[in-house]
Amino acid sequence: MNNVLEISHLTKKYNRKTVLNDISFSAELGQITGFIGVNGAGKTTTIKSILGLVKKDAGEIRLFGQTMEENEREIKNRIGVVFDKGYFYENLSLNDMKNILAPAYSNWDENAFKRYARQFKLPLSYHISDLSKGMTMKYAIALALSHHADFLLMDEPTSGLDPLIRNQLLGILREYMEEGNKSVFFSTHITTDLDKIADRIVMIDNGKIVLDEYKDDLLEKYTLVKGSKDELTPALRASFLHMEEHGFHFEGLTCDSAAVKRGLTKAVFAKPTIEDIMMAFAGRS
Numbered sequence: 083m084n085n086v087l088e089i090s091h092l093t094k095k096y097n098r099k100t101v102l103n104d105i106s107f108s109a110e111l112g113q114i115t116g117f118i119g120v121n122g123a124g125k126t127t128t129i130k131s132i133l134g135l136v137k138k139d140a141g142e143i144r145l146f147g148q149t150m151e152e153n154e155r156e157i158k159n160r161i162g163v164v165f166d167k168g169y170f171y172e173n174l175s176l177n178d179m180k181n182i183l184a185p186a187y188s189n190w191d192e193n194a195f196k197r198y199a200r201q202f203k204l205p206l207s208y209h210i211s212d213l214s215k216g217m218t219m220k221y222a223i224a225l226a227l228s229h230h231a232d233f234l235l236m237d238e239p240t241s242g243l244d245p246l247i248r249n250q251l252l253g254i255l256r257e258y259m260e261e262g263n264k265s266v267f268f269s270t271h272i273t274t275d276l277d278k279i280a281d282r283i284v285m286i287d288n289g290k291i292v293l294d295e296y297k298d299d300l301l302e303k304y305t306l307v308k309g310s311k312d313e314l315t316p317a318l319r320a321s322f323l324h325m326e327e328h329g330f331h332f333e334g335l336t337c338d339s340a341a342v343k344r345g346l347t348k349a350v351f352a353k354p355t356i357e358d359i360m361m362a363f364a365g366r367s
């Protein structure tokens with residue numbers, strides 16, 4: 083296994099509140115890792131810690147096998163950061179911002195930037211502040227791709243985008259992955275995009291990693307069950323990871339579908355989405 087990102091025992095406190103509590107996980111080369119969690123779970127703080135934008139209290143973060151302290155320049159050359167806000171100077175034009183950022187990268191490719199600017203229809207003379215959210219994300223991706231980043235770190239890249247632009251962004255990511263030896267780390271609380279493109283899912287909840295599995299295994303492992311409460315025995319209830327009850331009915335997620343199927347004759351069984359799984363894990367904690 084070849085990891086592009088390895089986080090070991092990372093802890094981060096704001097004031098005295100622990101927002102990342104001894105978290106460990108990794109992201110593999112050639113994969114899209116979806117980093118999920120509800121609002122306030124700790125996704126942005128994790129990404130900021132990875133980038134060294136906030137100071138960690140404990141733990142170790144390695145990108146391409148190295149820490150930022152050991153080799154910040156090489157790491158920054160090889161990563162592309164796609165944040166929805168706060169990463170660019172709002173009152174600069176896209177072109178001026180690019181001119182400030184480009185010299186920081188030893189492998190900056192101006193022709194590639196021009197090509198992406200045309201492909202993504204970026205209005206280079208506009209101020210950053212005048213860009214729509216979708217355009218800002220495309221601009222950030224164009225910058226990342228123009229220095230041939232090997233690893234894209236994206237914080238909520240698709241939230242607030244309409245379905246058309248979201249699909250375009252997913253298409254751009256698929257093309258990027260096809261180049262080979264590329265990797266993406268994609269944080270989101272909107273998980274439908276990950277159903278389409280993620281290879282692995284890591285979930286953070288309340289500052290702790292509660293789930294870390296390959297997406298296909300995850301979707302295979304859990305079953306969504308809708309049934310009638312009158313059939314539920316205490317033993318059957320214990321087979322559910324999480325359950326919501328509404329009147330005479332319940333909806334729950336189980337990883338023991340065989341036992342549940344034996345006990346429930348009236349229930350309906352379905353494959354869960356990542357959102358169903360995320361809500362069950364978040365609801366459980």
Ligand SMILES: Nc1ncnc2c1ncn2[C@@H]1O[C@H](COP(=O)(O)OP(=O)(O)OP(=O)(O)O)[C@@H](O)[C@H]1O
Nearest residue numbers: 096097101119120121122123124125126127128271
């Ligand atoms: N600068 C800060 N000072 C104090 N607390 C902070 C700061 N930044 C984040 N927090 C707190 O840390 C916790 C984790 O926040 P974080 O932004 O990492 O979550 P998130 O999963 O990215 O949420 P969202 O999906 O809403 O962006 C929250 O309780 C948040 O209020």
